[in-house]
Amino acid sequence: MFEPVILKNINTPDSHKLSAYINSGGYQALKKTIEMTPDTLIQLVKDSGLRGRGGAGFSTGLKWSFIPKDPTLQKYLCCNADEGEPGTFKDRAIIEYDPHQLIEGMVIASYAIGADTSYIYIRGEFALGADRLEDAIKEAYQKNYLGKNILGSKFNHDMYVHRGAGAYICGEETALLESIEGRRALPRIKPPFPAHVGLFGKPTVINNVETLACIPHIVNRGAGWFASIGPAKSPGPKLFGISGSVNKPGLYELPMGTPLREIIFTHAGGMKAGKKLKAVVPGGVSAPMLTEKDLDTPMDFDSLAAKGTMLGSGAVIVIDDSMCIVKAALITHEFFHHESCGKCTPCREGLDWLVKVMRRIEHGQGKEGDIELLEKLCVDIFGRTFCPLGDGAVMALRGAFNNFREEFDYHIKNKRCMVNGNR
Amino acid sequence: MLSEAAVNEIKDIRKRYATARSCIMPCLFVVQREYGYITEEGMREIAKILDVKPVLVFEVATFYTMYNKKPVGKYHVQVCTNIACSILDGEHILDVISRKLGIKVKETTQDKKFTLSTVECLGSCGTAPMMQINDKYYENLNDMKVEEILNSLR
Numbered sequence: 001m002f003e004p005v006i007l008k009n010i011n012t013p014d015s016h017k018l019s020a021y022i023n024s025g026g027y028q029a030l031k032k033t034i035e036m037t038p039d040t041l042i043q044l045v046k047d048s049g050l051r052g053r054g055g056a057g058f059s060t061g062l063k064w065s066f067i068p069k070d071p072t073l074q075k076y077l078c079c080n081a082d083e084g085e086p087g088t089f090k091d092r093a094i095i096e097y098d099p100h101q102l103i104e105g106m107v108i109a110s111y112a113i114g115a116d117t118s119y120i121y122i123r124g125e126f127a128l129g130a131d132r133l134e135d136a137i138k139e140a141y142q143k144n145y146l147g148k149n150i151l152g153s154k155f156n157h158d159m160y161v162h163r164g165a166g167a168y169i170c171g172e173e174t175a176l177l178e179s180i181e182g183r184r185a186l187p188r189i190k191p192p193f194p195a196h197v198g199l200f201g202k203p204t205v206i207n208n209v210e211t212l213a214c215i216p217h218i219v220n221r222g223a224g225w226f227a228s229i230g231p232a233k234s235p236g237p238k239l240f241g242i243s244g245s246v247n248k249p250g251l252y253e254l255p256m257g258t259p260l261r262e263i264i265f266t267h268a269g270g271m272k273a274g275k276k277l278k279a280v281v282p283g284g285v286s287a288p289m290l291t292e293k294d295l296d297t298p299m300d301f302d303s304l305a306a307k308g309t310m311l312g313s314g315a316v317i318v319i320d321d322s323m324c325i326v327k328a329a330l331i332t333h334e335f336f337h338h339e340s341c342g343k344c345t346p347c348r349e350g351l352d353w354l355v356k357v358m359r360r361i362e363h364g365q366g367k368e369g370d371i372e373l374l375e376k377l378c379v380d381i382f383g384r385t386f387c388p389l390g391d392g393a394v395m396a397l398r399g400a401f402n403n404f405r406e407e408f409d410y411h412i413k414n415k416r417c418m419v420n421g422n423r
Numbered sequence: 424m425l426s427e428a429a430v431n432e433i434k435d436i437r438k439r440y441a442t443a444r445s446c447i448m449p450c451l452f453v454v455q456r457e458y459g460y461i462t463e464e465g466m467r468e469i470a471k472i473l474d475v476k477p478v479l480v481f482e483v484a485t486f487y488t489m490y491n492k493k494p495v496g497k498y499h500v501q502v503c504t505n506i507a508c509s510i511l512d513g514e515h516i517l518d519v520i521s522r523k524l525g526i527k528v529k530e531t532t533q534d535k536k537f538t539l540s541t542v543e544c545l546g547s548c549g550t551a552p553m554m555q556i557n558d559k560y561y562e563n564l565n566d567m568k569v570e571e572i573l574n575s576l577r
Contacts, residue, residue, distance in 0.1 A: 323510055
């Protein structure tokens with residue numbers, strides 16, 4: 001049995017309060033941190049092999065090392081808590097049940113990069129989480145884990161919560177920065193990267209909640225300990241959120257690289273009675289779906305990339321045999337269409353067109369050539385936009401075509417659904 | 424007119440950011456709380472207090488979906504219809520609510536008590552199907568639970 005690291009406190013009564021966090025050894029890592037130099041700390045995180053848990057899987061230590069060392073420059077840390085990828089509900093658990101773990105990780109990260117101010121960008125719907133974070137920040141100020149001369153050091157740090165207002169695009173890091181700056185959340189072109197020109201034009205690191213929650217544990221238990229969990233190239237504990245047609249949906253903390261089959265059938269209790277596994281989305285809806293034959297794939301960044309899909313946020317959505325893939329794809333693409341920010345023409349217009357064609361296929365009005373049209377639209381969207389939203393939509397649709405093209409063909413030819421004789 | 428407490432809250436928000444413009448989003452939430460939705464008057468008041476052009480407030484208010492540009496009922500019922508909820512028949516939950524309240528999606532009951540909306544993923548997929556009423560999440564829904572929740576708000 002894997003001993004939970006990030007979720008170890010969540011079943012403790014009042015786990016969101018400072019007293020509970022202190023009782024479980026909280027803020028010891030911060031005490032260790034202020035005895036270290038920022039460079040030693042960055043090296044430690046590099047050595048741990050920690051890769052960003054938001055989906056991109058970039059080395060966290062390396063990201064921190066890109067921040068200019070000039071002490072006269074203002075720098076910022078932003079925590080991406082805009083958890084919005086459908087299927088994903090991991091960061092919410094950390095925020096609601098163990099906010100101090102995140103705050104401690106953020107203070108340590110800020111110390112490493114020399115940031116005196118940080119913002120937690122939390123999606124607006126997470127009202128309870130945002131309230132808990134604000135309360136936890138107040139507690140941390142009272143104990144001097146935040147504020148001036150933290151724990152007697154020369155390090156000062158202020159932390160604020162910034163509430164989003166219902167825009168998936170804010171999970172994209174440069175859109176998130178625009179949103180904190182009080183603008184419409186339209187992604188920026190890169191380069192320049194946020195490490196040089198970020199929030200208010202200053203060097204900025206943006207890290208995901210789960211990534212930052214790993215930091216105190218790496219400081220406490222060492223890079224070697226972290227690197228020893230799971231595959232050498234993407235190590236550490238990982239939160240997997242399982243949803244859909246399983247007996248025990250929920251959040252599971254397991255070593256990175258745990259096979260998909262074990263996650264679904266051992267931890268999540270297998271398929272609901274009478275349902276057969278049809279498809280699995282392994283990392284939030286942008287990740288192309290897998291099928292039965294892929295269930296032995298280890299859930300880590302590289303193994304899933306080798307299968308043509310991605311770990312993303314570790315959100316596993318299990319689809320059973322009563323679900324029509326044309327319908328599942330339509331739901332997914334209505335989402336992308338709704339959330340496209342409108343900045344780049346290929347995504348804005350392409351997704352609008354894509355969804356129109358998908359709607360008519362779903363509703364029995366598809367025409368011959370529609371699939372080819374969708375494929376062409378995919379080519380015209382993919383890689384032609386500022387941010388990966390449009391790419392995500394294309395990857396999701398290609399995943400559906402690769403595995404279930406016959407269902408689209410059937411819909412067009414027979415004007416009804418292949419599954420359950422629906423409509 | 425915004426209340427004195429709201430104006431003070433806005434002044435307090437101003438301390439958290441390097442620029443006045445950054446305060447627009449949190450200030451819009453203050454206005455929404457004060458007036459029940461985002462009014463043009465409220466947006467102009469924000470612009471005045473922050474000393475920014477009103478258009479900068481309008482453009483933000485119209486981009487983000489959580490700012491209600493029209494009045495909503497006392498209880499804003501938002502039902503998730505994204506994939507994880509859909510697999511577990513979130514659409515049926517939406518039907519049940521719609522029938523019970525006697526309104527369709529995007530409508531408000533005559534007594535102005537309930538507004539019904541569908542919403543994209545709210546990050547509660549392990550406890551699907553779900554809905555949000557005002558700030559609160561209601562999870563693992565079934566017919567009976569929905570019935571009880573709506574009755575408790577009547």
